[in-house]
Amino acid sequence: MALLEVKNVSYYYQDGDNKREILKDTSAAFERGNFYTIVGESGSGKTTFLSLIGALDRPKSGEILLKGHNIYEDVKRYRQKDVGFVFQSYNLIPYMTAVENVSLALDIAHLSKKINIKGILAIVGITEDKTERVVTKLSGGEQQRVAIARAIAKSPTILLADEPTGNLDTDTSDFIVNIFNMLAHKMNMCIIMVTHNLEIAKRSDIVYRVDPKIKKLVKDNV
Amino acid sequence: MLKKALLHIRRNKLKSFILFIVFFLMALLMTFSFIMKEDGTSLKNIITNSLDLRMTLKGTLTYGVYGTYENYLDEYEKIEGLKEELNDSDYVKYVYQDIITAPGYITIGKNLDDTDTMVSYNTVRNENTNDEISKNMPAILNEIALDNLDDLNNIVREKRELGYNSKKYEEYLKDYSLDVTDEIGILQYRQFLYDMNTKIGPDVLEYKNTSYYKMYLTSDLEDYNYIFFYNGDTELQSECLGIDSKESLEIKEDVDIVEGRNFTDDEIKNGARVVIIPINTFMVDKDGYNTKVEVGDMIPVTIHNGLNEYMTIEYEVIGLHDGIRHDDGYVEFEERNFNAIAYNVNNSFNYMLIFPENTLIELYEEADKFRSENDLPLVNSVNVYKDEIYVNPRDYLSLGDLVIGFHNFDDYAKVVEMIEETIDPLNEGHEEYQRDYHIESTIDDYYQIAGTIESNQRLFEMMSYVSLVVVLLLMILVYIYQIKRRKEETALLISLGDDKGHIYNTYFLEYLMIGIFSYFLAGISSVFLTTAIKKMMVDQNIAALSKANDSIIAYYEGYLGFDSYHIILILFVSYLLFILIGYGISRIVIKEGN
Incomplete structure (x- = not known):
């Protein structure tokens, strides 16, 4: 049994009388220890797919199973413990410091306060002197690192990343991809990253592509 | 929740201060009007009772x-x-x-x-x-x-x-x-x-x-x-x-x-x-x-x-x-x-x-x-x-x-x-x-004063009720605005697995804390403001009396003391309304959001 199974999932937007199909009867499976990327044209439904497997949105039909259980059986727990998010625009709480941002996620997940937050921040390259800074005072790359730290601090089984390198320079992007690889291969996480950058996709283990014609995820050999 | 609310207030000093000022002005307007209205009644009673x-x-x-x-x-x-x-x-x-x-x-x-x-x-x-x-x-x-x-x-x-x-x-x-x-x-x-x-x-x-x-x-x-x-x-x-x-x-x-x-x-x-x-x-x-x-x-x-x-x-x-x-x-x-x-x-x-x-x-x-x-x-x-x-x-x-x-x-x-x-x-x-x-009798002087008081009282009475409605409406709008403004933060917290009710309660707690503080200051300010205005009015009224006697002046001086019980009651009731309405809005927003 795969860690995360997407079975016959469809999704559409209702725009007045028009129904705009995004995904149609698509299926996919994701395992621990792999770094997945999802590529596709703009508007093809990559981010929608990520939202669905992150339980931020519900599929119109089909189901998404974590270890055989529908993720909506206990969506709160799923969001708190099983899945971590990294967004293109970082989505940090702007009035909090790096440590507070990570700590907040742990609080929400009801996890021990003994977790070494600064250690986690160090793993993603945030130096000690920057850990107590309000995040708006950090650079874009640093903010994204904090966002990654926040996502991984609670040791989720799945890490979802939506264009995390979209606003970053090449060096920082590389660093983040390296982290993702490390998390997948060393920490046995399931990393699913949406990107339009094929170079980055090449560095992942498995690439999925959203085919705009059939509205399905298909494995791609980049 | 409290920690986060306090953190938000502390790190967003300018926004919190603006919110405080808005609350403060609203509370001031309301308490001031109510106090003036009530005191108008008291003053009139004082004059009436001092008439022989x-x-x-x-x-x-x-x-x-x-x-x-x-x-x-x-x-x-x-x-x-x-x-x-x-x-x-x-x-x-x-x-x-x-x-x-x-x-x-x-x-x-x-x-x-x-x-x-x-x-x-x-x-x-x-x-x-x-x-x-x-x-x-x-x-x-x-x-x-x-x-x-x-x-x-x-x-x-x-x-x-x-x-x-x-x-x-x-x-x-x-x-x-x-x-x-x-x-x-x-x-x-x-x-x-x-x-x-x-x-x-x-x-x-x-x-x-x-x-x-x-x-x-x-x-x-x-x-x-x-x-x-x-x-x-x-x-x-x-x-x-x-x-x-x-x-x-x-x-x-x-x-x-x-x-x-x-x-x-x-x-x-x-x-x-x-x-x-x-x-x-x-x-x-x-x-x-x-x-x-x-x-x-x-x-x-x-x-x-x-x-x-x-x-x-x-x-x-x-x-x-x-x-x-x-x-x-x-x-x-x-x-x-x-x-x-x-x-x-x-x-x-x-x-x-x-x-x-x-x-x-x-x-x-x-x-x-x-x-x-x-x-x-x-x-x-x-x-x-x-x-x-x-x-x-x-x-x-x-x-x-x-x-x-x-x-x-x-x-x-x-x-x-x-x-x-x-x-x-x-x-x-x-x-x-x-x-x-x-x-x-020396009624005519008092009659004249009472007339002035009565018209002032009517004004304050109107002000007090209008201000109550306006304040409550403003509170609703401000609160809705605050919730909308923090939409992204709300979405993020939800993605982290936070409960929507918990999130809005946290926001509401922030407003409560700012509200308490501003109401408290508004209450005190109203007392000083109304006392000053009353003193001015009383001085004018005494000056207008052709036969101001000690008894009347004593009554007036007594009038200058404020009724703290009354003020606390007004603040308490209005703040209670504020809490109820604010909380009600939270619930409605949460319900709609779900």
């Missing part, structure tokens, strides 16, 4: 009305159930009638023009003619000159023999006549009064209602010399309650002696130094400490002239009474007591001391003897007074004055007109200096 419509009504109309008219009305409403039936003006009219047509009594004393000592009997109210004031105006029916105590006693005795039938007694009085040969020199005046005493205790300043006998031991021609025998009831039965043996027995039937005993026949017949006092009578010492008087205690009654004590006679407390009450709660004796009628009807009799008649006469005789032997000044009073039973009389409004306080300021003119109609015929044929009936 004074009428010098010489002759036999010897009613004094004290205290606030409102107090009286409250009691009157309870008794007569008139509130539903009469509007304010009618109240005034009715009360006025009631004052001047209170149950009849006998007056023994002197005419004010020093001509004769006389006995007069004032008619009893005719309940069928309530609306015809002049018809009910008490009148002198007869005059009897007295030259000694025996004459007085004879009158009492003969009256008693007539069986206390007022009709018969009226006839009797008409036929009775005596020439004045000497001054009486003994009991001239006895009266129940009701007063509000200030008692300064170790920690507090408190007020106590009480009544007392006031007894003038004088035969000075300048003084009023009266004895009042209270009429039995409104059935035109002339009886002497509490002053002779039979009426003492009658009291025995009506007064509930809750502890001790009533007078014995022997005590009534021969007199004895015994007294029945109200339950809950306290002895007050010079420091304001008091001790409850019990059966068996001795009460010293001091005879003095207000400056010097002459002598003291002690009376043993043999019983404690609980007042006279009828089934309907009406205290019959109160109506016989023309002074008490102006006070708290339910209370006044409860503060009455009851002596056997002969005991009182002994007291007066002793006092007069003492005065004569020691060549003391004539203007004396016998009071239950000083450090013993502390019943501190306030200045008694001289007989012949009628004072009406007003409940409704606007009734003043109507009442004056009504009274003028009443007294004009009585003054007919007299030159101005000869007239017995006068109205004295």
